[in-house]
Amino acid sequence: MAGARTILFVRDQAGACAFWRAALGSAPRLHVPGMTEFDLPGGACLGLMPDSGIRRLLGDALPAAPAAGSGPRAEIYLLVPDPEARLRIAIDAGATPVAPVTDRTWGDRAGYCLDPDGHLLAFAAPAVRPAPEALPASAAPIDLEAAFRSVDAHWSPRVVAALNGQHVRIARLLGAYHWHRHHDEDELFLVRRGTLEIQFRDRTVRLPPGSLFVVPRGVEHRPVCDAEVEVLLFEPAETVPAGTPGDAAAP
Numbered sequence: 001m002a003g004a005r006t007i008l009f010v011r012d013q014a015g016a017c018a019f020w021r022a023a024l025g026s027a028p029r030l031h032v033p034g035m036t037e038f039d040l041p042g043g044a045c046l047g048l049m050p051d052s053g054i055r056r057l058l059g060d061a062l063p064a065a066p067a068a069g070s071g072p073r074a075e076i077y078l079l080v081p082d083p084e085a086r087l088r089i090a091i092d093a094g095a096t097p098v099a100p101v102t103d104r105t106w107g108d109r110a111g112y113c114l115d116p117d118g119h120l121l122a123f124a125a126p127a128v129r130p131a132p133e134a135l136p137a138s139a140a141p142i143d144l145e146a147a148f149r150s151v152d153a154h155w156s157p158r159v160v161a162a163l164n165g166q167h168v169r170i171a172r173l174l175g176a177y178h179w180h181r182h183h184d185e186d187e188l189f190l191v192r193r194g195t196l197e198i199q200f201r202d203r204t205v206r207l208p209p210g211s212l213f214v215v216p217r218g219v220e221h222r223p224v225c226d227a228e229v230e231v232l233l234f235e236p237a238e239t240v241p242a243g244t245p246g247d248a249a250a251p
């Protein structure tokens with residue numbers, strides 16, 4: 001992939017431009033009749049196009065826009081140093097508050113609002129917890145036996161612990177997963193029960209119980225097992241379990 005652009009269809013291009021200028025804290029790189037573009041971190045781009053523009057381009061082939069109030073149809077998720085302040089600025093600039101900045105299950109703290117056209121807008125940062133001076137009362141060993149018993153679906157990893165920006169997930173596997181690769185993450189498998197085979201395009205690696213293996217980022221692979229396997233996986237917390245086919249965040 002050489003780039004990515006997200007384009008929101010907006011009712012009022014000038015109003016949307018003013019709003020996103022405040023929400024992003026930067027000026028558009030392009031603002032001409034019919035299209036406004038803002039640079040986003042990592043080389044991505046946010047485009048704002050009037051409803052009338054896309055309608056003119058694609059005509060009746062395009063379904064009617066959802067009625068106002070029928071719910072957001074897109075989300076922009078921005079990682080920023082200070083989500084609380086950015087959310088406040090967006091609300092001052094006309095956003096509708098949805099949810100304050102709080103710790104979320106995937107390891108970020110994130111707050112939500114709606115832009116003037118009803119798109120969901122999130123401001124997020126990795127959650128930071130103050131370092132406790134003593135062991136918190138809530139700290140307790142994780143009963144892996146019980147944790148594995150509570151997983152009832154195959155190929156559906158569950159988070160059991162988090163540390164240093166990584167999640168420890170457990171999963172029960174049976175059968176064959178699809179061929180996929182993880183572009184940005186190495187993937188650790190610690191096999192607890194059963195024997196897992198990981199197929200690569202040129203060979204197969206066999207992982208008996210008690211073995212540990214790291215699939216390097218970018219390498220295409222496919223986990224397979226004839227009988228049920230229990231594994232622990234270490235993955236960056238920002239890895240969203242529901243990945244796209246072919247680039248899945250699952251095993």
Ligand code: NI
Nearest residue numbers: 182187250251
């Ligand atoms: Ni994988």
